[in-house]
Amino acid sequence: MRFFKSDNTAAVCDEILQAIAEANAGAAVAYGEDRWSRRLDQVYGEFFGREVRVFAVSSGTAANSLALATLCPPWGTVLTHAEAHIERDECGAPEFFTGGAKLSLVTGAGAKVSAADLAARLHWFEPHVHGVQPRMLSITQSTERGAVYAPAEIAELAKIAHARGMRVHMDGARFANALVAQPVTAAELTWKAGVDVMSFGVIKNGGMNAEAVVFFDPALVADFEFRRKRAGQLFCKGRYASVQLLAYLESGIWRRNAERSNALAKRIAEAAPQYLSEPFATNQVFMNLGQPRIDALIAQGFGFYPWGPTGSGECRFVCSWDTPEDDVDALCAALQKLG
Amino acid sequence: MRFFKSDNTAAVCDEILQAIAEANAGAAVAYGEDRWSRRLDQVYGEFFGREVRVFAVSSGTAANSLALATLCPPWGTVLTHAEAHIERDECGAPEFFTGGAKLSLVTGAGAKVSAADLAARLHWFEPHVHGVQPRMLSITQSTERGAVYAPAEIAELAKIAHARGMRVHMDGARFANALVAQPVTAAELTWKAGVDVMSFGVIKNGGMNAEAVVFFDPALVADFEFRRKRAGQLFCKGRYASVQLLAYLESGIWRRNAERSNALAKRIAEAAPQYLSEPFATNQVFMNLGQPRIDALIAQGFGFYPWGPTGSGECRFVCSWDTPEDDVDALCAALQKLG
Amino acid sequence: MRFFKSDNTAAVCDEILQAIAEANAGAAVAYGEDRWSRRLDQVYGEFFGREVRVFAVSSGTAANSLALATLCPPWGTVLTHAEAHIERDECGAPEFFTGGAKLSLVTGAGAKVSAADLAARLHWFEPHVHGVQPRMLSITQSTERGAVYAPAEIAELAKIAHARGMRVHMDGARFANALVAQPVTAAELTWKAGVDVMSFGVIKNGGMNAEAVVFFDPALVADFEFRRKRAGQLFCKGRYASVQLLAYLESGIWRRNAERSNALAKRIAEAAPQYLSEPFATNQVFMNLGQPRIDALIAQGFGFYPWGPTGSGECRFVCSWDTPEDDVDALCAALQKLG
Amino acid sequence: MRFFKSDNTAAVCDEILQAIAEANAGAAVAYGEDRWSRRLDQVYGEFFGREVRVFAVSSGTAANSLALATLCPPWGTVLTHAEAHIERDECGAPEFFTGGAKLSLVTGAGAKVSAADLAARLHWFEPHVHGVQPRMLSITQSTERGAVYAPAEIAELAKIAHARGMRVHMDGARFANALVAQPVTAAELTWKAGVDVMSFGVIKNGGMNAEAVVFFDPALVADFEFRRKRAGQLFCKGRYASVQLLAYLESGIWRRNAERSNALAKRIAEAAPQYLSEPFATNQVFMNLGQPRIDALIAQGFGFYPWGPTGSGECRFVCSWDTPEDDVDALCAALQKLG
8 A cells, every 4th residue: 555644654764763772772770860861951952042841752642731731720721723633633632631621722724723713712711710711822833734834923823822821832743844844943933933832743754652842941841740750651761762852853854854755745736736625835735636536546555544524525645754756656646647 | 789690699599498497407317318318319200200310419510510520431522512601611610520521512503502513513523542532412401592492402412412322411500491481391301302411400590509410311320429429519418408409399489480580581682672682582681782882781780791702792681580570670671771 | 316427417507597598688799709708708817817718618528629639739649647538538539629649648546647657658758750749738627536636736747747848738627626625726726836728617517518718828729719610619609608607607606516516525425434445535436335335325226337447346426516415315324334 | 880770771672672673664554553553462362371452552650550540430449559659659640540549558568468458458448439449459560579479369369359349450560570480371470360451561671662551351441542542652653662562472582581680680689688678589689788788889889779768778679681790790799798
């Protein structure tokens, strides 16, 4: 099968495996006190151009949920897009980790939170004990529909959120894809635009099983470390997670892999632009093919997901760092031949 | 001030106070083993025309949350209207009691769940571990906008829910108002239409501080009693709660009080029908007066709540079992004089 | 049956019922904004001789759990006696309300926390993320075995707790019984000795269904009000709870009722001192009668609870504010006749 | 430094790394639907000699907590030893995952649950809503003090637990060490003795970052998979966890590594038997050296943990699969030279 299901079906990058092998020498202090874990703050601080606190966890869901639980009380609510991963694809993990905080949903094209809708939605919350209180905004970069936020767009949302006393979380499961898609720095796309904490994705872009939670203000870390331990996310052999996070930045694969997957996706988008249901931006391509064409592609051995509610006729193709060129060639050809 | 803020600003009915006084004689076994508590199942069973299990709690929020927590697992979701009390006015209590289950919102005129929208919303949930699973439907009778569901409407919703393996909860904080507004029986409006569990409201319609959770299938009670105890809702002097629930039905005040509050509200609605923003149905009247008229009424000493987001110009008048006739006369006159 | 099961089998004091009736006049703002609720801080402040913040809830379990949840994070632990009500008799309510904090158990005669054992137990907790962190000490006054803490004893415990950064909670379900048993003031027995927050019991000593949570430092209230609402413990007709708390202090029944129940219990203790398994102190009497004597008393129509694990041969007699003199006479006589 | 701190300071076994590298070829379906994950049930079924259901998670804490949460309701309690890892070293993770269930502590030499104490402790729980209900027994094999349970000992405990309607969990973080220390099969040491679910340890004995939860009765799996997802423990690139679990059994390292670490520890125990504070059994050695001798060893460059409360004078030496022979030689020599 030619796989376009997701970037999480990809293998692990050689650079990551190599770094793991190199770290595998002799004893190391357990539970995050090893020398790899101790370097995280510095290496990520350099990447982002400011002091940060960085912690490894084993999944994007854990990263998102722990970040939210640290900054949102149980009686708070997290404003987020109705199609956000934290709302649709984590089986209620944010509610579990926060002790029952609520997600309040906002709309916007391309799964991007609309500033106007955010402002309107916030009007519903009153500062009394009868209702949950807005405490966080969570945005996804790049979004669940492949779109990207520009720094100014993030800044606009963050301004609204901060004015209300809320903190801003970025789900950056595909952050590298969003970063290389724009002529901006990691700093401009995060803390300079008002992001307070982010889930920094590594796995989808070549990693194995470690993601990072990055706090842009050390004071916000609060009781994060207790919560992480309590969630079973503090690893005894912590070096094997941390070294992935280090190699991801230090080897440069964050950029190389993201550029490659974006470029491959662009070829797909350009092969059949008439079907695009979202403007092309990163490594995900959304098309309204209709069920007969979807069936035809499946019959030809292409693996991909239908999108939206059953029967919508929409589908999604995702390219990963290791999608074979040959598979992309085949898909482009197949798309062009569809009647 | 002439109070139309809510039916929960009302006093307690004499019949309830009298019943409390009568129960106040000598010792009684604690924690729900007293003879009043032991009669609940029978008295409510007769009211509803079938075997039921009934439990007293101290607030509508507790009733709703405990009912939901008993039937919805933490990884489940409760489908409900976007304006439902459990979503808007309980500070996340359902999420707290359920251990982090999610409320998924549906729309519909009059704060009634639309069957079409419910069906459409359910299409989004897939039977896999990535998303929360629909396990409950919660409807409010009468609704947060004063509307009532007819038995057939409930049955249609319940059919959709049950087909999906979901249970149906009714928030009946104002159930009596809905019941006397229709030529139907309590049975027809609940279990015969597919309701599995309900929060049976007493406080707003003359009670002091006891509501009932009514299970229409004893098998569904499951671990409710452990959850109630654990929530601080099992009262040591349980007789004082249970006797309210008994007197409410046995004295007939459920009907008398609801009929009176509905009738008073009808006079308000008919005094200025041009302003109605919702069709009149029970004891709540919604009007689009616009801010200047709202300000004018406030200046004349009427107490009521603006409704909707800030600046909507809508407001709500609620009549209770003890709203003075004179206050209604005054309000009707004032409404008719508005320019 | 002659009831010595518990003081929660008692009826409600006339003064409480009278106050409720007086409050039952006309409309009142809902949800704790009524004029009775607004007087709580002042009246309790005068009783305790300092600024306090006071909130009504519907049960002792709710009072304890909300107080603990406000001051103990989910990754914290509450040190308490192994026989404490919060450990033994609340079905895990503290764990529920705190989001899974732990109770860590300490021993001590008379169900009083031993300072030596507390200090020893605290040695086990290390300031790292692997273990829960001690954040609260909870003591019961009077204890589950009828004993009382003197101010100096509380101060010794509080000093240990505060030195460790912990807060001190007092479960005062029977606080009045402890207070009238000693020549001390309410202030000396609470905040002057280091208590930070208390559950102030009213129900067992003549109330109906309202207890108070009293914060001795307004800064500690933190998010208590959100947690109370979210727990279904903010009552729409709040006046009926608050007026009980007011009448309890203002009518003086707190003292009269506690003195009476203590005095009656003293007669029982003195009738058969050879059986006492705990020194007499308040309104609970513990005796090692052995099963045959227990059976004999039961056969004579006395109602009381065996105590300790099955087969221990110990039992408990509790006097309440309304225990008939005649019942006490009968019990004393029966005890003296036991072989 | 010569490391005897824990077996989790060890590196990863070559066989594990090799298996990861072999699995790293091309795309694989995400989220546990890959061909490695699909083989887990079969391979572990063969190891245990019966049908099992097996799930990968990223830490022992996660394994323990998810197993407990699946089988213990929030109002239940888990009986376990006072020194158990779930009580002492997981920062309240079981309480978090279960939604606030309680751990109830039992004693016993060698951190083994004493059957007599278990039975006695169970007497305290009554079948009513006031107290939490015993639902699980959790034992550790080998224990936190290096001891092992024989099959008959487990069977005795399991019989007590099952008679009470409880399920039996085994924390097998060091299961292999316990298994090779006795002439028994994996089946005899688990399900044949009454274990219902276990946390099967891989990491400490040569793995990288995957542990297994093994259900010996498929019916007990219940909603485990929803809970795992919701806890951030369902990995998108699941093959890298599952392949570790497969290689651990199929390569035979489970036995080889455990035999080696036990043998090295035995040398330490035999070098200075006069100091042993626990009988030698597996790969952990406990000695009462007193602080001066502890300091002397630290000064010589040995790394190990003091044990028990501050100032106890006890310490622990742990050997892992890769502890250098040379380090053991040095430690034995140093111990023999202590005055």
